Amino acid sequence: MDRTGTRRRGLSVRLRFTLSYAGFLMLAGVVLLGIVWFMLRNPSGDSLVGHDIGPVPGRFLIARKYFPAAGALLLLLLVFGLAGGWLLSGRMLAPLARITGAARMAAAGSLSHRIALAGREDEFRECADAFDTMLARLEAHVAEQQRFAANASHELRTPLAITRTLLDVARNDPTRDGGELDDRLRAVNTRAIELTEALLLLSRADQRAFARTPVDLSLIAEEAAETLLPLAEKRGITMHTSGRITPALGSPALLLQLTTNLLHNAIVHNIPEHGTVHIHTTTGPQAVTLTVENTGDALTPDLLATLTEPFRRGTDRIHTDQAGVGLGLAIVKSIANAHDGSLTLTPRPEGGLRVTVRLPSAAAHPGPG
Template sequence: MHRQPGLSVRLKLTLSYAAFLMLAGTLLLAAVWLFLLRYVPEQAVLTVPNGTAGSDVFPVRSRLLDVFAPRAAAVFMLLLIFGLLGGWILSGRMLAPLTRITNATRLAENGSLSHRIELEGPTDEFRELADGFDRMLAQLEAHVAEQKRFAANASHELRTPLAITQTLLDVAINDPNRDSGDLDERLRAINTRAINLTEALLLLSRADQRSFTQERVDLSLIVEEATETLLPFAEKRGITIETAGELTPTKGSHTLLLQLATNLIHNAIVHNLPEHGTISVTTAARFDSVVLTVENTGEILSRQLVSTLTEPFQRGARTHQPGVGLGLAIVKSITEAHNGTLTLMARLGGGLHVTVALPADQT
């Protein structure tokens, strides 16, 4: 954006200090002059001593003005010089923190996000601004690092099915007599995995951008819909799903919240015991929030592993399980997009305890 050139803030402050000092000096000299006009007569009579007859009359105020005016002008000049010089020095000292903030901004503009201002001194407006800028830089640095890591992982995950597909096609070309039935099935499976990964990436991007319409929904009904959809899959694996819930009104996207519930229950089914596993799905209403809890049996998980489960493509020790590694990452993004909180805890006997808390709709 093109802007017209103007005075710097330091120069404006300097002129303001000088103008204020000149105004104060003017008021002071005006008060002195009014005092003199009140108590000094306009004329004075000078009586000749030693009894000599006669007296002289001379103007007092005019002579006082002749003496007062040049001295007042000299004071004004001193005030002007002092105001400009002192204002320039004081404004420079006051704006020094702003200069550091500006330099940090330029470094960030050039791509350096590791720089911090770390302004010293007591808490004031500049200190709060500098601390806020430091926090913003830290968040940006973490976000950029996360995006780079995500892009690298996504590229790797997408490259894997493409590389396998290329290998299968090369083998088919070099061996024309090979049965194409097995090749078709393997290509179909690989293509399905690539489609699922692409759709998961699109859903994750949509949740991060919060590009959805807010509507009043009942979380318990959404969870019930997701549970009924995945019930045959759970029964096929010999897993029992126990549900309990109450009216849980909230605002958000029905589609995204259904995806959230589906991902949590699907994750609980896939990462469960080989047989006789259980899943507990409950919804509850609190004073100002609605809560969805999904708890499943499974292998014993460490606290360090649980802390990485919501990161994209971080499957931890469970890499032998199917999936694209975005299930809980999508749950986290959808939860944050709805201004909620996601909590993951390892169960003592094995498995995972997941809690999603969303703001309640009290309208």
């Protein structure tokens, strides 16, 4: 690398392989010819041939006949080594060329290309498979981010458009009741604030910008259930909370948000009357578990796979009473991942959903001091 920070271009790997192969072949040829020359001499230094003309002339005649032939043989070995090394190195490095081509396509923005290297399992095959896996994850992540950006733009634009419409109506109709307009504007503004706060919370969880402290997950579940009890009673939902002390490790505020989102989702997406929600916490040697289970409609596997995507609301995206901003399970998944935990969604055979969150146990991961 020079003073400008530009890396100097060196010899290609294929050329270095070729020169190394040819050089090794030449070295082997020199050693072989030296052994042959040694075997043509007797222990006293005389030639094994030409005794009739004396030792010195015999060695001289052997040298005149031996060295030109040896030089021609070395030249032949050099040509053979260069040609063979070039062909063999090209064949050996062909998978690397495919990996490089795929990497350049990915750098140009194409993530749908796959190497799909055939053949037996070796270092190149492992590298190609790992690269294909990375491309698949990147493609899925980029697609998810694009959908998130599009949905976020739509969700943020909706309250602004409603506000502008209400203001236009008020301006064109001076006799309209100002109290009604004020109530509707406040409702729209509240929704915009909730959406913005949810987006900020999602970003905070993704960045893991929080401190981890021991927290009792069972107490958090009880606090969330008490907060959402009026909503559950309004909808005719019965909540059951169970579980002993559950020592988790994480952010109390984020874990409360996680639990609240799960309970809110379980209440809202339930049967109209006489529905139930069960909240249960358990502890294990390495992890603690929070399980939220509710009655409701039967869920298909295709729908289940999209529930943790941002701005998904059960079976539709329609704004209903207490429907939230569509980031509930997305925030839950992000918070669980930020705590090195996991989120599992399982449809209940009789209808409804079972959500299981596994988090590190404070007992298995004690804090400093």
